[in-house]
Amino acid sequence: MINAFASTLLKWYDTHKRELPWRNETDPYKIWISEIILQQTRVAQGWNYYLRFIERFPNLQTIYDAGEQEVLKYWQGLGYYTRARNIYAGAVYLIETCKGIFPNTYDEILKIKGVGSYTAAAIASFAFHLPYPVIDGNVLRVLSRSHGIYDPIDTALGKKKITALANKLISKTNPSIFNQAMMDFGAIQCTPQQLQCEHCYFSNSCYANLHCEQNTLPVKIHKTKTKNRFFFYLHIEKDNHIYLQKRIGKDIWKGLYEFPLWETEEHIAEKHLYNHPYLLSCFVDTDWKIKHISPVFKHVLTHQIISAVFIHIIITKPLHLPQTILIDKTDIVNYPVSRLMEKYLTEYL
DNA sequence: ATCCGGGCGC
DNA sequence: GCGCCCGGAT
Numbered sequence A: 001m002i003n004a005f006a007s008t009l010l011k012w013y014d015t016h017k018r019e020l021p022w023r024n025e026t027d028p029y030k031i032w033i034s035e036i037i038l039q040q041t042r043v044a045q046g047w048n049y050y051l052r053f054i055e056r057f058p059n060l061q062t063i064y065d066a067g068e069q070e071v072l073k074y075w076q077g078l079g080y081y082t083r084a085r086n087i088y089a090g091a092v093y094l095i096e097t098c099k100g101i102f103p104n105t106y107d108e109i110l111k112i113k114g115v116g117s118y119t120a121a122a123i124a125s126f127a128f129h130l131p132y133p134v135i136d137g138n139v140l141r142v143l144s145r146s147h148g149i150y151d152p153i154d155t156a157l158g159k160k161k162i163t164a165l166a167n168k169l170i171s172k173t174n175p176s177i178f179n180q181a182m183m184d185f186g187a188i189q190c191t192p193q194q195l196q197c198e199h200c201y202f203s204n205s206c207y208a209n210l211h212c213e214q215n216t217l218p219v220k221i222h223k224t225k226t227k228n229r230f231f232f233y234l235h236i237e238k239d240n241h242i243y244l245q246k247r248i249g250k251d252i253w254k255g256l257y258e259f260p261l262w263e264t265e266e267h268i269a270e271k272h273l274y275n276h277p278y279l280l281s282c283f284v285d286t287d288w289k290i291k292h293i294s295p296v297f298k299h300v301l302t303h304q305i306i307s308a309v310f311i312h313i314i315i316t317k318p319l320h321l322p323q324t325i326l327i328d329k330t331d332i333v334n335y336p337v338s339r340l341m342e343k344y345l346t347e348y349l
Numbered sequence B: 001a002t003c004c005g006g007g008c009g010c
Numbered sequence C: 001g002c003g004c005c006c007g008g009a010t
Helices: A004-016 A028-038 A043-056 A060-066 A068-075 A082-096 A117-128 A137-146 A156-169 A175-188 A277-282 A329-334 A339-348
Strands: A227-238 A241-246 A261-264 A288-293 A297-300 A304-315 A324-328
Touching: A004 A175, A028 A043, A028 A082, A028 A117, A043 A068, A060 A068, A060 A082, A068 A082, A117 A175, A137 A156, A137 A175, A227 A339, A241 A329, A297 A339, A304 A339, A324 A329
Parallel strands: A227 A304
Antiparallel strands: A227 A241, A227 A261, A241 A324, A288 A304, A297 A304
């Protein structure tokens, strides 16, 4: 006995489903990788990352043997780099603690670092056909509209109500298809903007369509405050070698590499950089010359706006900068870097 | 130029 | 609850 919602959804899916590289995949390892990539990421953006990642790391052991830095390198540009570090940590855990066998219950899958309720439900249903509904942004949007749920979806209560509803609606005989259908429906038909209610399979049952509430549902509280940061990167060059440092601590881009960074409270105009006391203090024991100062690169993150200037400095004697490494500049390709660094390097290195 | 979407760890 | 990233749409 299947409910009307699931029945309509599966009918829609039959003729509208997307062909995706990880669709119909049965290997839990590959499902895990695809779902981590898809966290906070659109299909179009994750598509090639997935193919390249799986080609280089076809199984757990290849990740284990490669190490965190190479995993980060394959993640470069995708954002939310914690995901890549968690994949490495997860591979170590699965090999060392789980004997390389992917766990096959929801609760055990949930123990993998970086796997929360959404990803655990995805793996449990796709790989093991267990009846756990995935609750992602698509599902929250679709069900808040179809069933007229006004509790904000970015609160615990809103998520709890929709999770309870999804648990009732999910097909117990084919949870995998139900989950994939929900997400495709959200991504293709019941989109955040410019939705196509007139041709929708749910047009005569959907609460939002019947009450013209498409633009008010889902409700969100929306509260992100952004702060400005000012980065001055020291692109210091000596005989075709450059200095790099690894980002550590509780800040953005942890684990990625960048030029030695001078962060300030305020922007500093280009004309004041040439004899700035800070720069003078950096180069007391060597000849140095500013070869080029880049325009301001504006880089926008969720809650930070970074204004970055790259100062290209030529030196003649080596520096002894703490926490930095000196590499041949052509070796930069082996180091994971932020999109901001990548854009500068592409243009100016 | 700005807005928007998208799960997890702490 | 807050901080994490980027590209595409507007």
